[in-house]
Amino acid sequence: xxxxxxxxxxxxxxxxxxxxxxxxxxxxxxxxxxxxxxxxxxxxxxxxxxxxxxxxxxxxxxxxxxxxxxxxxxxxxxxxxxxxxxxxxxxxxxxxxxxxxxxxxxxxxxxxxxxxxxxxxxxxxxxxxxxxxxxxxxxxxxxxxxxxxxxxxxxxxxxxxxxxxxxxxxxxxxxxxxxxxxxxxxxxxxxxxxxxxxxxxxxxxxxxxxxxxxxxxxxxxxxxxxxxxxxxxxxxxxxxxxxxxxxxxxxxxxxxxxxxxxxxxxxxxxxxxxxxxxxxxxxxxxxxxxxxxxxxxxxxxxxxxxxxxxxxxxxxxxxxxxxxxxxxxxxxxxxxxxxxxxxxxxxxxxxxxxxxxxxxxxxxxxxxxxxxxxxxxxxxxxxxxxxxxxxxxxxxxxxxxxxxxxxxxxxxx
Amino acid sequence: xxxxxxxxxxxxxxxxxxxxxxxxxxxxxxxxxxxxxxxxxxxxxxxxxxxxxxxxxxxxxxxxxxxxxxxxxxxxxxxxxxxxxxxxxxxxxxxxxxxxxxxxxxxxxxxxxxxxxxxxxxxxxxxxxxxxxxxxxxxxxxxxxxxxxxxxxxxxxxxxxxxxxxxxxxxxxxxxxxxxxxxxxxxxxxxxxxxxxxxxxxxxxxxxxxxxxxxxxxxxxxxxxxxxxxxxxxxxxxxxxxxxxxxxxxxxxxxxxxxxxxxxxxxxxxxxxxxxxxxxxxxxxxxxxxxxxxxxxxxxxxxxxxxxxxxxxxxxxxxxxxxxxxxxxxxxxxxxxxxxxxxxxxxxxxxxxxxxxxxxxxxxxxxxxxxxxxxxxxxxxxxxxxxxxxxxxxxxxxxxxxxxxxxxxxxxx
Numbered sequence: 065x066x067x068x069x070x071x072x073x074x075x076x077x078x079x080x081x082x083x084x085x086x087x088x089x090x091x092x093x094x095x096x097x098x099x100x101x102x103x104x105x106x107x108x109x110x111x112x113x114x115x116x117x118x119x120x121x122x123x124x125x126x127x128x129x130x131x132x133x134x135x136x137x138x139x140x141x142x143x144x145x146x147x148x149x150x151x152x153x154x155x156x157x158x159x160x161x162x163x164x165x166x167x168x169x170x171x172x173x174x175x176x177x178x179x180x181x182x183x184x185x186x187x188x189x190x191x192x193x194x195x196x197x198x199x200x201x202x203x204x205x206x207x208x209x210x211x212x213x214x215x216x217x218x219x220x221x222x223x224x225x226x227x228x229x230x231x232x233x234x235x236x237x238x239x240x241x242x243x244x245x246x247x248x249x250x251x252x253x254x255x256x257x258x259x260x261x262x263x264x265x266x267x268x269x270x271x272x273x274x275x276x277x278x279x280x281x282x283x284x285x286x287x288x289x290x291x292x293x294x295x296x297x298x299x300x301x302x303x304x305x306x307x308x309x310x311x312x313x314x315x316x317x318x319x320x321x322x323x324x325x326x327x328x329x330x331x332x333x334x335x336x337x338x339x340x341x342x343x344x345x346x347x348x349x350x351x352x353x354x355x356x357x358x359x360x361x362x363x364x365x366x367x368x369x370x371x372x373x374x375x376x377x378x379x380x381x382x383x384x385x386x387x388x389x390x391x392x393x394x395x396x397x398x399x400x401x402x403x404x405x406x407x408x409x410x411x412x413x414x415x416x417x418x419x420x421x422x423x424x425x426x427x428x429x430x431x432x433x434x435x436x437x438x439x440x441x442x443x444x445x446x447x448x449x450x451x452x453x454x455x456x457x458x459x460x461x462x463x464x465x466x467x468x469x470x471x472x473x474x475x476x477x
Numbered sequence: 478x479x480x481x482x483x484x485x486x487x488x489x490x491x492x493x494x495x496x497x498x499x500x501x502x503x504x505x506x507x508x509x510x511x512x513x514x515x516x517x518x519x520x521x522x523x524x525x526x527x528x529x530x531x532x533x534x535x536x537x538x539x540x541x542x543x544x545x546x547x548x549x550x551x552x553x554x555x556x557x558x559x560x561x562x563x564x565x566x567x568x569x570x571x572x573x574x575x576x577x578x579x580x581x582x583x584x585x586x587x588x589x590x591x592x593x594x595x596x597x598x599x600x601x602x603x604x605x606x607x608x609x610x611x612x613x614x615x616x617x618x619x620x621x622x623x624x625x626x627x628x629x630x631x632x633x634x635x636x637x638x639x640x641x642x643x644x645x646x647x648x649x650x651x652x653x654x655x656x657x658x659x660x661x662x663x664x665x666x667x668x669x670x671x672x673x674x675x676x677x678x679x680x681x682x683x684x685x686x687x688x689x690x691x692x693x694x695x696x697x698x699x700x701x702x703x704x705x706x707x708x709x710x711x712x713x714x715x716x717x718x719x720x721x722x723x724x725x726x727x728x729x730x731x732x733x734x735x736x737x738x739x740x741x742x743x744x745x746x747x748x749x750x751x752x753x754x755x756x757x758x759x760x761x762x763x764x765x766x767x768x769x770x771x772x773x774x775x776x777x778x779x780x781x782x783x784x785x786x787x788x789x790x791x792x793x794x795x796x797x798x799x800x801x802x803x804x805x806x807x808x809x810x811x812x813x814x815x816x817x818x819x820x821x822x823x824x825x826x827x828x829x830x831x832x833x834x835x836x837x838x839x840x841x842x843x844x845x846x847x848x849x850x851x852x853x854x855x856x857x858x859x860x861x862x863x864x865x866x867x868x869x870x871x872x873x874x875x876x877x878x879x880x881x882x883x884x885x886x887x888x889x890x
Contacts, residue, residue, distance in 0.1 A: 250702045279692030286699020289663045
């Protein structure tokens, strides 16, 4: 894959550098350095809830933070209802707000996952009649969106609604499945979006699913026909059963991009050990005593991560990729899906992804010289760039092809 | 399965029998005999297009007719567009009208299949730009529904819309797939229903699909949310790969009945030979030189037909079952899916189904005696019944639990 296929990820801005008198600074050295990516390179931030709440030894917390912040700029935080509010009326708001603020203070975007989902619905919900379940769901959505509006700007408004009314992988049916069965999928999607939207009209609200089949297409078409405003489509891609490959990835993107909505790859996993057998239908059903990371698996994972990120970024609709877990320790299903081993050392996949995000797709400090009109052209991946000249700095955004003016010199008078 | 589970299929009507003077005919013998089923026991009538057009030797035509009419009361006729209108503007209307009228004249209901489908879309459509494809589709639907309004009262308005925009099993993409891809499934469903409805507001319009997965549920929910009025859900069940069994059948009915719409089992097939291997995805891909009916297979088919029809009728939502082909000769895929062998003799499955429809679920001529108020109670499967008394006849409908009055006697004055 060549840079040409990523052309839509690059932009340039012609910056006219002025002195304090408003005169162009001609023929002067300016150092340009990328500071942020417009693209969301995300990961889950679940492990940083204890970090932000100072429950992790400082040295260990610092190591974790360094690894995370060196590659990623968007954190997904867990709002799984049964964990977040194990007893009715006792939500873990304070604890989660600390985590959200921890990321925000470090310049990261924060996403909440999910506002409504059948899995991990609280047990105490099960006893309520459906009308009360609905009222409780609506109140919960309003509460979380309001309580986090200053830091969480993106939400998975509803998760896995394709399977929601027919979900069966549990001994006793949860209340959200019942709600979705009685009300229908679209009515359930609507209530999640309408409560979140009403509470925070500027949040980005995502319809998220693991089902990449035509069923999700059918649901999306119904949701859009019903007039529900969806800001982005969330596509999960837990590849515990093996890398999709470029062809399938592009085929999926082709199908789901035709609704003209941004695509967020919300849950991306590639294991660095044996892959799960293909006959497993619900990944949660796969329980093995030990699932080690292996040298061969780590090389394969690194290779696949690079291929997968390149493929995803080649499609203009993709605006965000969230990798599902930096650390093997405590990973979902015990899978070696992280980019950092249980001993705390980074796998080849970590280094490979870092190279993409912070080298290949990143402008390191570069010295340019202004022309006769005081202009330099900043070219690079879409994002924010810092310009330095004579000890003064300014920031310009590369959002496409544009022009900007900035004052960096002290003036000559 | 006991009669109790079919309770909703039975009704009774208390008939007061009067003489010409309006006086009750007391203590008189009345013979009651069922004449029709309210339930649609359907089959395809494709083989009767040549029969109705007098292209089949009369003796053979009579044998075919006897076999068909002795069990079935609802005929599905083929409106496959590429066959129906091989050259633009030259539809086979006259030829198909003869077939429709042939069935109608013999007391059968007639259904048209399908008004819109990607498979068997005419080649000449492919060259048109999408807007013209849409206009042509709309005109074709209006034309067929109008031209057959007096005889075809039920239509598969659209067939297999779940797969319609992503259908790939063809060397060159057909125009209907393109239309559905560009417009979306729901817009495509809407245009089929709205043209058919506008042309014949009293016709029964069916959304028909083979996809029994949650994808069809998602589509249905979107269609209903979009305000499209669907009169019945069509569920195909081509069981070339083996009988579904009671459990799956009831599970499917449970899922699709929750929309409160009548269910038509539109395409029912059980083979009387080897079953197709399970790994075949599109049944059309299975091409074998010979697929014989076998004695064991015929017994199995007979058993499965009885089980399947009992199961389907036990569910109150099911209003129609169309078996897909009476004759093995010319059967789809060359499968031994018919109920009559290629040598023209009925298989055990034919006799078994006939026993259900015309014996177990049928009231043969039965002599009753009116009470002191001139009343007899007619009990049986929902349908029309003929009463005879002293050489005069009258018809009463059993539609549930009701009362009726009829005049059968000549009077005593």
